[in-house]
Amino acid sequence: MQGDEDATDEVLARRVQAGDRIALERLVRRYVRPVQAVVASFVSEPAEIEDVAQDTFIRALRAIDGYDPARPFAPWLYQIARNVARNRIDAEAVRRTESLSSRDLAAREAQPDRLAEDAEFRAQLARALGALPEQRRTAFRLVDVEEMGAAEAGRIMGITPGTVRSHVHHARRHLRSALAAHADVTEEAGG
Amino acid sequence: MDDIEHHEPSPPNGDPEGAPLPRSHLPEPRPVAADAYWDHYARRVMDELEPMLAVRKKPAAGAVEESSPQSSWMTEIGDRWGVTALLAAASLAALLAVGIGERTAEPRSPSPDDMALALIAAGGDPTLLWERLGIPADPVLAWLTFDGVRP
Numbered sequence: 001m002q003g004d005e006d007a008t009d010e011v012l013a014r015r016v017q018a019g020d021r022i023a024l025e026r027l028v029r030r031y032v033r034p035v036q037a038v039v040a041s042f043v044s045e046p047a048e049i050e051d052v053a054q055d056t057f058i059r060a061l062r063a064i065d066g067y068d069p070a071r072p073f074a075p076w077l078y079q080i081a082r083n084v085a086r087n088r089i090d091a092e093a094v095r096r097t098e099s100l101s102s103r104d105l106a107a108r109e110a111q112p113d114r115l116a117e118d119a120e121f122r123a124q125l126a127r128a129l130g131a132l133p134e135q136r137r138t139a140f141r142l143v144d145v146e147e148m149g150a151a152e153a154g155r156i157m158g159i160t161p162g163t164v165r166s167h168v169h170h171a172r173r174h175l176r177s178a179l180a181a182h183a184d185v186t187e188e189a190g191g
Numbered sequence: 192m193d194d195i196e197h198h199e200p201s202p203p204n205g206d207p208e209g210a211p212l213p214r215s216h217l218p219e220p221r222p223v224a225a226d227a228y229w230d231h232y233a234r235r236v237m238d239e240l241e242p243m244l245a246v247r248k249k250p251a252a253g254a255v256e257e258s259s260p261q262s263s264w265m266t267e268i269g270d271r272w273g274v275t276a277l278l279a280a281a282s283l284a285a286l287l288a289v290g291i292g293e294r295t296a297e298p299r300s301p302s303p304d305d306m307a308l309a310l311i312a313a314g315g316d317p318t319l320l321w322e323r324l325g326i327p328a329d330p331v332l333a334w335l336t337f338d339g340v341r342p
Contacts, residue, residue, distance in 0.1 A: 024240060037221055
């Protein structure tokens with residue numbers, strides 16, 4: 001449909017409420033990457049990220065009649081992504097822990113020293129990220145990992161760019177402290 | 192919002208502890224925006240969503256913006272009950288004209304206006320539809336009758 005490219009999220013969402021498939025596809029294509037980025041701050045397995053992001057869109061469509069087009073669409077979708085990801089974590093916490101533990105063990109046995117060190121570092125990074133407050137972790141993910149601007153991350157999360165920058169700053173400090181055993185992290189920061 | 196209620200101070204300029212971590216020490220990012228992966232993934236998501244959208248049976252795009260809440264409501268009833276309601280109305284009219292009419296002292300045949308108003312006021316509820324026409328109806332039997340005539 002002509003003009004769809006420029007239509008705001010809220011206009012598209014209103015059209016989805018009326019059953020417009022094209023508007024739905026526009027919104028999906030516009031948000032697949034941001035939603036996956038948000039989900040990736042909760043879960044780490046690529047296949048699981050895809051599944052949770054897809055569930056987010058399914059839940060969003062089911063709930064679309066409850067969305068108020070007078071309010072920003074992105075934070076509404078972001079909240080759904082958070083809830084779906086949290087539910088997934090709660091439901092699969094035990095399975096995930098067992099799976100990762102066995103995988104780590106297998107990796108250490110099978111891989112050379114350097115790769116084993118990498119695996120150890122990744123595990124440490126994952127633990128440090130997991131210890132961050134949720135919003136701080138998501139802001140860090142969007143800005144530092146996915147390389148979004150603070151304004152874009154703030155638009156998605158429904159917070160100001162300044163708050164995003166503050167979250168990212170504190171996340172970096174926390175991670176740097178948690179990963180201090182790896183000298184190159186602190187050295188590169190100092191240099 | 193949820194996790195941090197207070198606003199923390201902005202980082203001081205030049206704070207090395209707040210500098211970005213080396214790229215090699217970060218988790219893997221999602222594919223870049225232009226990657227063909229996103230086209231495949233969006234298609235996969237749409238494959239899940241399209242059937243859901245189809246069963247919503249909403250009016251066509253733009254109809255909601257241009258129409259009043261009342262006409263939207265009537266369209267909704269029409270979409271959901273159009274054929275069923277017409278069949279039920281025809282059955283009801285036949286009953287009134289033949290069966291019930293012979294047994295009542297003062298036969299009451301609803302006018303076409305009465306019938307149309309009753310259909311709208313019933314809002315798709317067969318029990319209400321019968322009651323609007325002055326016929327006390329058992330809810331279960333009313334629904335069974337409607338299900339029986341539904342195409």
